Amino acid sequence: MAPAGQFIPLLVDHWQSLRNLIIDKTKTTTIDGKALKLADVIASARYGRKAIITNQVLEHVGKDTEQVYGKLKDGEVLYGINTGFGGSANVRSQAVEEIQRGLIRGLHYGVLSGNADFDIESELPPGFTSSKPLSSPIETTSMPESWVRGSMLIRLNSLSRGASGVRPVFLERLLQLLNQDIVPRVPLRGSISASGDLSPLSYLGGVLQGKPSVQAWIDRDNRRELVSAQEALAFGQIQPIDIRAKEGLALVNGTAASAAVASLAVHEVLCLASVSQVLTAMSVETLCGTEESFDAFFAQVRPHPGQIECANSLRSFLRGSSLVADNNGSQEFSLRQERYSTRTAPQWIGPVLEDLVLAHSQVSIEINSVTDNPLINPSGKLLHGGNFQAKAVTSAMEKARQGCQALGQIMFAQCTEIINPSTNKGLAPNLVVDEPSQSWIWKGTDIYVAALQSELGFLANPVSHVQSAEMGNQSINSLALISGRYTLTAVDTLTQLAAANLVALCQALDLRALDLQFRNTLEPKFKEITRRCIDSCVQTPSSGPEFEQLINELWAKFADDTYQTTHMDSSVRFLNATDNLQARFLRKLPSTQTSLQAVQDWGITAARTSSEIYATIRAQYLANPDAKPILGVAARRLYEFVRTTLGVPFFGEEYIREADFANGIEVESPDPKFKFRTMGSMISAVYEAMRNGSLYDVVVQCFEEVDQYTV
Known part of the structure; x- marks a missing residue:
């Protein structure tokens, strides 16, 4: 029996202690x-x-x-x-x-x-003072x-x-x-x-x-x-x-300076590691993925503690989600299993959690250690040693910084997959709610996360460039403060990446909710139009089992085709889908001129109805977006925080165009209703919420509900 890891108990205990100290301003630390x-x-x-x-x-x-x-x-x-x-x-x-x-x-x-x-x-030549x-x-x-x-x-x-x-x-x-x-x-x-x-x-x-x-x-x-x-x-x-x-x-x-920077870094990376797991669950929902990959059996046959914890957390976070699906391979030409960024998340994040548990232990020992020289033992003897050598702190920082790169890599992969229409399972390219030919607003974010992850890759290099110092006396030195400094640089970079990913995920979840509303509204209309077409071509009632099967098949194929062609503008996409269905439809109907004309009319009517319903649902959802009813417990919390607490909106090109007063041409004066006027300001709001800890408080609440278990 392998025990579950120590990450969640450590995280929850640490955050609850910190929360109490922050909220109750009368509390003090006894030294x-x-x-x-x-x-x-x-x-x-x-x-x-x-x-x-x-x-x-x-x-x-x-x-x-x-x-x-x-x-x-x-x-x-x-x-x-x-x-x-x-x-x-x-x-x-x-x-x-x-x-x-x-x-x-x-x-x-x-x-x-x-x-x-x-x-x-005052001593410089003229001109240099104004540089x-x-x-x-x-x-x-x-x-x-x-x-x-x-x-x-x-x-x-x-x-x-x-x-x-x-x-x-x-x-x-x-x-x-x-x-x-x-x-x-x-x-x-x-x-x-x-x-x-x-x-x-x-x-x-x-x-x-x-x-x-x-x-x-x-x-x-x-x-x-x-x-x-x-x-x-x-x-x-x-x-x-x-x-x-x-x-x-x-x-x-x-080692107080090194230990202080390391403490700040370990705290942040613990929180970012928890964020990465919630974002992974949100990515699974966004991509209508499966929780099969997080089944406890995988940990039974490969019982790494971090993997156990991560998989257990992901299953807990996905509770209540309407978006998680069974991927049984029945859909034609679909991937039988999810891509690596979600399917192997426990195996990828788990080792980072284990490293962070050790890093936390190393730093916790360091901040309660005597690190000068010589030291006075209880009998009064002065002992000469080297407790000042901060290699334990360096060890913690190297693990934390490399963990930042690993967490960034999975966030980057997940973020780019939801923006890319070839991998996001039916979402619009660049996560636009507008017609794809009219908006590319999220393309910049795709580039942004690539820049951030590239920097994290560079920062993951070890700080090992030791130089002999102080007359050769300090021939080995830990470079702990340098390592800690660069770890905090990596933390800041990863925080920006996580913020961008979270804003993108909320946009994607809203698009998924909008799409579900559209399809749920369209399905009975589509089937009714199809049923009327059949009735105009055959003598037998369209309610018979043969035609009911045909109607369901046509709807399923229409839904699949429109998922595959989100790069097209909606009117073209719907007409393209009905055009592709006409041959299939005609094979099931009598070979008459009446059938041919009826099916052609059916295609035009179905496409037009789809366009009208889509335009209506899109306008309604933009006016009052709410994806919470379809989300799992963790995604619901973070979505609510981003949308309600921070006020970051689900938006389209019209919002950004009206909010952007930078060019002074299209808009004469800024409207105060626009809290955020650029994509960057929305990401910055989430970034600031992570830096001040308010977003982490929401994330840790998700972990407080995860049941620990053994495999």
């Missing part, structure tokens, strides 16, 4: 060095939740700090306290506090462009505030274990910065994550010292403002701290 959860990091980094340190923890930290001062008094040689650092550890010094200050000073080597504390423009920047100066050289807040929380947690030799007041000052949302400005680049993230963390030390040479973000008058560290501390009424003994080394010699 004790041992029990920090990924949800705590996300809540603090992204949503501003505050933290506390108990007096018990501070007392414990104080006792261990006394060990350091005792050993210094006894004249012991302590690395990084009365020696140099790294390859210069053979140097001895009695200027203990100056060593710590000098360490932090020397690590302020990062490039920070924009709003700098220096002026070079446009290649990119946003602050954003391209600084870490986002969420990364730094996460780093502060994780560093606090690590130092709270009492193995690093910092004073309690040091933790209290850092906690004040975090809780008052005073966030150091930290350079984006410059860490190899070998002896920890030295330079990034040094800027936390610079702000704690109140240096005029470093900067921090503060919240003044409900807007973020970048000021000097000196001004930031004064603004928060925080006393600057005098770095002592081991405190400079303890602060910078750790």
